Amino acid sequence: MTEQSERTRQIERVAVIGAGYMGGGIAQVLALAGLHVTIADAEPSLTQRHLDRLCREAEDFEARGLFDPGSAERVRANLHPADSLSQAVAEADLVEEAVLEQPEVKGPVLASIEAAARPDAIIGSNTSTIPIGDLSTNLTRPARFLGVHFSNPAPFIPGVELIAHAGTDESVVASVEALVARTGKLAARVNDKAGFVLNRLQYVLLKEAMNLVEEGVATAEDVDTVVRTTFGYRLPFFGPFAIADMAGLDVYQAGFRTLEEHYGERLAAPAVLTELVEGGQYGVKQGGGFVIPAGDQAALIGYRDTAYARLGQLLRELGPAPLGALSVDPRPVPSTHVATERDTP
Structure with a gap:
């Protein structure tokens, strides 16, 4: 048996609580x-209505070319109420909790899951912001608990945050990581801090966007236009560190200097950036950067230009x-239930 197979367990049966x-x-x-x-x-009737809705959605997605041929049949065969x-x-083997984003709701549900599940079952939470360590206090076997955070809409957003708390067993993380890979999505291991990566960044962006509107710098519509047609245009292909490496870390350091003069210490250059620049690392053009080494940029620029042009098309x-x-969804799901997480970022 290989070291990898010893560390991971194949997950074949999954329960999702909150449909x-x-x-x-x-x-x-x-x-x-x-x-x-x-x-x-x-309640069972609500679960059945959700099942019917999910099967109809899969048929619609397939008809529109958003799912591969045969996907609706596959969903119908593998989903069970x-x-x-x-x-x-x-x-x-794995239970994924996806109920309302409130600790007082998630806590009792997680305790009920653990009481009914096999002792070796892995329990995941789809929480968007609540620290996993805080939620783990509801469990007697917290070593088998972690965050498994999908994004909205789950069928089409490829990234999944995996969040281990201090007591999570490594084999649990590795097993779920292998499962995420099996779905074709990309997992990122994230340490247990409130908001994790996705929502710390997303909420900071939204807060600063609101600040701009409150200060009269731009309307909400114009802020959205700037975000989606400038730096947001790059984000499907490159993260912030890669973008900085390509633009030049010395350029960013100078930009932070200007921002600090006008907005104070909250927008001062981070120490990690200053250390790189002072050490002669300016990104791709010299010394390498956060994630991209220095070197010939021809292939990178060629990919970048093709990617941006194709996105424009x-x-x-x-x-x-x-x-x-x-428009209003003509098939609304009743909202009488208390345990379903409707919209998470």
């Missing part, structure tokens, strides 16, 4: 990967987003 928008999307992803997926919500939480989790093909013509 609303996020939980349902996660269940679709896992079903498409060929896993046996059981869903449960507040349960009459109760305890029934859903009884045989699961796609946006022209799609046309502008219909922000002024939002």
Whole structure:
């Protein structure tokens, strides 16, 4: 047996508790990967309605070319409703909790999951911001607990944050990491700090965008235009560290100097950036940077230019987003349940 196989366990049966928008999307992803997926919500009739909705959605996605041919049949074959939480989790290798983003709701649900699940079952939470260590206090076996944070909409967003708390067993993280790879998504291991990576960055961006509107610098519409057509245009292909490496870390240091003069210490150059620049590391052009070594930029620039041009072609093909013509879903899901997480960032 290899070291990798000793550290990881194949996950074949998954239960998703909370089958609303996020939980349902996660269940679709896992079903498409060929896993046996059981869903449960507040009551059996609601669980069945969610199952019917998820199957209809899969058919619609396939008809529109968003899912591969045969996907709807695969989802229908692999998704199963349960009459109760305890029934859903009884045989699961992994249980993914996807209920309301409130500790007072998640805590009792997690305790109920652990009480009904196998002792060796892995328990994951799809929390967007709550520290995993805080949630782990609801469990008697916290070593098998971690954050498994999908993004909205789960079937189409490729990144998944894996968040271990201080007591999470490494084999648990490795097993879920292998599962995420099996779904075709990309996992990033993240340390346990409130908001993790995704929402610390997203919330800071939104807060500063609101500050700009409050200060009268630009309207909300113009801020959105700037974000999506400038630095946001790069983000599908390059993260902030790669973008900085390509632009020049010395350039960023100078920019931070200007921002600090006007906005104070909160926008001063971070020490990690200053240390690189003072050590002669300016990014791709000299010395290497955060994630890209120095060297010939021809291949990188060629990829960049092709990527941006192709994105432009796609946006022209799609046309502008219909922000002024939002319609109501003709098949709303009843909102009488208390345990479903509707929209997480």
